[in-house]
Amino acid sequence: MIFRQLFDNETSTYTYLLGDRASRAAVLVDPVDTQIDRDLQLVAELGLELKASLDTHVHADHVTGASVLKERTGCEIVYPAHSGAIGPDRAVRTGDVLQYGAIRIETRLTPGHTNGSATYVLADHSMAFTGDALLIRGCGRTDFQEGCAETLYDSVHQQIFTLPDDCLLYPGHDYKGRTVTSVAEEKAYNPRLGGGRTKQEFARIMQNLNLAYPKRIDTAVPANLALGRPA
Numbered sequence: 001m002i003f004r005q006l007f008d009n010e011t012s013t014y015t016y017l018l019g020d021r022a023s024r025a026a027v028l029v030d031p032v033d034t035q036i037d038r039d040l041q042l043v044a045e046l047g048l049e050l051k052a053s054l055d056t057h058v059h060a061d062h063v064t065g066a067s068v069l070k071e072r073t074g075c076e077i078v079y080p081a082h083s084g085a086i087g088p089d090r091a092v093r094t095g096d097v098l099q100y101g102a103i104r105i106e107t108r109l110t111p112g113h114t115n116g117s118a119t120y121v122l123a124d125h126s127m128a129f130t131g132d133a134l135l136i137r138g139c140g141r142t143d144f145q146e147g148c149a150e151t152l153y154d155s156v157h158q159q160i161f162t163l164p165d166d167c168l169l170y171p172g173h174d175y176k177g178r179t180v181t182s183v184a185e186e187k188a189y190n191p192r193l194g195g196g197r198t199k200q201e202f203a204r205i206m207q208n209l210n211l212a213y214p215k216r217i218d219t220a221v222p223a224n225l226a227l228g229r230p231a
């Protein structure tokens, strides 16, 4: 499989490109609207054909590239169920399978950062794209967008920590230059969710993060609920 990890410097967002060498089918996970030219250039240079744009959730900090990618390539738009986004081609639930050429992706709903959050898992369980449910040594905040710490705790424990220890985890963001982690690492070293932390301890940690109000949330959320359609 072809795999590329792309980064948007302005919002510290990762976009992932997965491609199937034989069929040339490709998907983008969490494309950023301002990086579409970069992403489509890479798709073309690698001789791939974009089949789908997958969002892990309704983002608060950037606008998805989903609609513009669909306009430009005819790809389908995939969102998690319960996200509130209007008009995706597919709204996926736990246990659904997405297949593009030989790329086979299982979807698992991992709410808590938002109501409609998905983790996209390769069917061989070698890699998973966790969005903001689980970040490297951290996790998405739970103080906006229907966030709920108890729900996030259950999602991570039931849907992500049940993957094989050596499954690689690719997050939606990293603010410290880290790129990838694994189930074993996060189970052991995630300071909020690993090392046997209880749900109560986690909820207390999440209540006391004191994070700044996300700069673009008031424009990004409505735009993303409309799948990033340009106004």
Ligand SMILES: N[C@@H](CCC(=O)N[C@@H](CS)C(=O)NCC(=O)O)C(=O)O
Pocket: 059, 060, 061, 132, 138, 139, 140, 141, 142, 173, 211, 212, 213, 214, 215, 216
């Ligand atoms: N300073 C950034 C913060 C963005 C932010 O809040 N990111 C969310 C994900 S959409 C989060 O959960 N961040 C976790 C953290 O900052 O630890 C902004 O204003 O855009």
Ligand SMILES: [Fe+2]
Pocket: 057, 058, 059, 060, 061, 113, 132, 140
């Ligand atoms: Fe987010």
